[in-house]
Amino acid sequence: MLRILHSLPRTHKLLLLPVATMVTVLGAQKLITTYQDLNRPHTSLESVLVPLPSDSAPGVPSLRQERTPVAEAIDRASRAIDATRDHIPLSDLATTELVYLDMITSAEASMATDAESEAQLDDGALHMAVVLGTLTSGMLNIDDPTPVDIAEATSYEDYGIDLFDDISFLELELAVDEPFVPKWKTHLVESGETFALLAQNELGLGYSEVVALLEDLPDPRIFTHWQAGHSFDYQLDEDGRLLSLRMMKNVRDGVLLEREEEHFAVTTIERQGEAVQRLYAGSISGSFARSAQATGLTSSNVTELTRLLEKKLDFRRDSRRGDRFQVLVESDMIDGRTLDSRVLAVHYDGERMDLTLVRNASDNNFYTPEGSSLDPAFARYPFEGNYRLSSGFNPRRKHPVTGRISPHNGTDFAMPVGTPIVAPANGRVERVGNHHAAGRYIEVRHDNGYRTRYLHLSRPLVSQGERVEMGERIALSGNTGRSTGPHLHYEVIVNNTPVNAMTVDLPENTSLSGDTLIAFQRHAEPMLAALNSGETGTINVANYRRQQSDD
Missing domain, CATH: 3.10.450.350 (Nuclear Transport Factor 2; Chain: A,)
Incomplete structure (x- = not known):
């Protein structure tokens, strides 16, 4: 039988691997010889002489015989290339078993060279050997009730490769390539x-x-x-x-x-954070700033509150020990951190002042519950804080040396170099320049038609044509030009005529009205309810909004 395997083309050797298995393990040569004698007339099975090696085992191979590791390896290799079955991944093959395929070479070397061993099988015997080898290798499911043409259970294609001259590819690591996934x-x-x-x-x-x-x-x-x-x-x-x-x-x-x-x-x-509201409450004991910080408010919250309440409340004159206040603050929570803390509402209940203010979401300004604004349309002073008036407005002022009339058309405030100067109202910068006497200066035309001038500056912070908003920093004070000391020269001009900035009638503060007022009051209701609740700590303003709608 191995002589048959030796005589076939190399491309057919893998197909007949099951036959080689039967030769070395099951003794299939005896079965094939018996099949040949059945085709000879007047020959009985008992009289047939079958040449076998001395250590061959008698008997016909059983389809249910227990399979050795070599048979299992050949089984997997056969199924891997059989075109009549599904593809079997090469990773299923065990290289430690396939190395025993070398037994084919040794079997060929030990074959007898007598005349009987060189006999060729006819086509029927060859086909029978292939069919039986296919069955014993498990390549066909004999339990499947679906009719199968056994003759079609194999393949005679020429694969075009010498599988048995070089099997080094079986020693490679057989693994499926995984797609590349970038990692952060x-x-x-x-x-x-x-x-x-x-x-x-x-x-x-x-x-x-x-x-x-x-x-x-x-x-x-x-x-x-x-x-x-x-x-x-x-x-x-x-x-x-x-x-x-x-x-x-x-x-x-x-x-x-x-x-x-x-x-x-x-x-x-x-990144948008989750809005979290918190209510703080305290009473005045010493300064307002220290009392507010004692409640847990941040320094930025205290600064914002102080600037807001100073527009109506003089803390030095009007605040009293025991005055109470409630402050509603909102922050954005991102990754457990609070950001952009801002005051939503405040209620100051004092002996000389009772004031409630709520931030309007539409313009970000504060109003009383009635819609009145604390911010006048035109501020009296173009700076924050208190600075000494060193020289007032005087159109009849005389020069101290010449004695001639030398009008002083502005108001001078003594202040350190670098003090921030802010716009007293909305407007547009008309001029930024430098004069030998006035030093660095800025002129702004405001929306109501008024103009303002700022002289002896150390540094302008805006450019000509730039739009400015009320309270926006526009310059730093200085001591440039003809000046006897660091100060700000401030002028207000109405209808092209200089006026006294400290006494001139300024536009009144703006108030909400109509639909704007109605929308603001609806927005303010839950915040006012939260202020009056007395529930300090983290709260949910939306709950108070639902309570208002239920009522």
């Missing part, structure tokens, strides 16, 4: 580290790519002005090149870079 990594910026060098050394970017990336950023300073301790997250592709990068300027704002072919798409990150 975090880099902590070290002292002296620059993004340009880091991008080239660690992120696989070229110098030109780094330059183009920085040019595409809306604010490149996030990378060019970073500091030690900053961090960013990034992903690399299979080749170690930057795939995406995410860096936060703060807890709320950041930028995301994502590769798109040869450039990076830039997306701005704006």
Whole structure:
């Protein structure tokens, strides 16, 4: 039988592996010889002489015989290339069993060379051997009730490869390739580290790519002005090149870079926090600022409250020990941190002042429950705080040396160089300049037609044509030009005529009315209810809104 295997083309050897199994294990040669004699006339089975090796076992092979590890290995190899069955992954093969295929070579070497062994099987015997080998290898499911044509249970295709001359491929690690999945990594910026060098050394970017990336950023300073301790997250592709990068300027704002072919798409990150409200309550014991801080309010909250209440309340004259106050504050909660804390409402219940204020969501200004504003349309002073009036408005003032009339068309306030100057009302900057006598100066035309001038400045903070809002910083005071000391010269001009800024009638404060007032009062109801509840600590203003609707 092994002589048959030896005589066949190499491309058919794997097909007849089950036959080789029967030769060495099951003694199939005897069965095939018996089949040949059945086709000879007047020959009985008992009289047939079957040449076998001396150590061969008698008997016909059983389809249910227990299979050896070699048979199992050949079984898997046969099923792996059989085109009539489903594909079997090479990872199912066990290389430690397939190494025993060398027994085919040794079996060929030990075959007798007598004339009987060189006899060729006819086509019927050959086909029978293939069929029986196929059955014993388990390549056909004989329990399947579906009729199967046994003759079609194999393949005689020429695979075009010498499977038995070189089986080194079976020694390779057989594993299924998994798709590449980029992972996020975090880099902590070290002292002296620059993004340009880091991008080239660690992120696989070229110098030109780094330059183009920085040019595409809306604010490149996030990378060019970073500091030690900053961090960013990034992903690399299979080749170690930057795939995406995410860096936060703060807890709320950041930028995301994502590769798109040869450039990076830039997306701005704006994280929205969960709004959390908290009610604080306390009483005056000493200064208002210290009393407010004692309730747990932040320094920024206290500063905001002080500036707000000072528009109606003189703390030095009007506040009394025991005066009570409630403050409703809202913050954004992001990753367990509170950000952008802001005052929503305040109630000051004092001996000389009873005042309640609520922030209006539509314009971010504070109003009384009746809709009256504390902010006048035109502020009396263009600065915050109290500074000494060093020289008042005097159109008949005489020069101290010449004795001639030298009008003083403004009001001078003695203040340190660098004191912030703010716009007393909304308007537009008409002029920013420098004069040998007035020094650096600014002129603003306001929406109501008034104009204001600011002289002897150390530094303007706005440009000509720029729009300014009431309370916005526009300059820093100084001592430039002809000046006897650091101060601000402030002028108010009405109908092209200088007027006394300290006595002129200024536009009255604005108040809400009509639909705007109705909308504000609906918005203020739950906050007023929260102020009056006395429930200090974290609260939910929305609950008070539902209570109002239920009532």
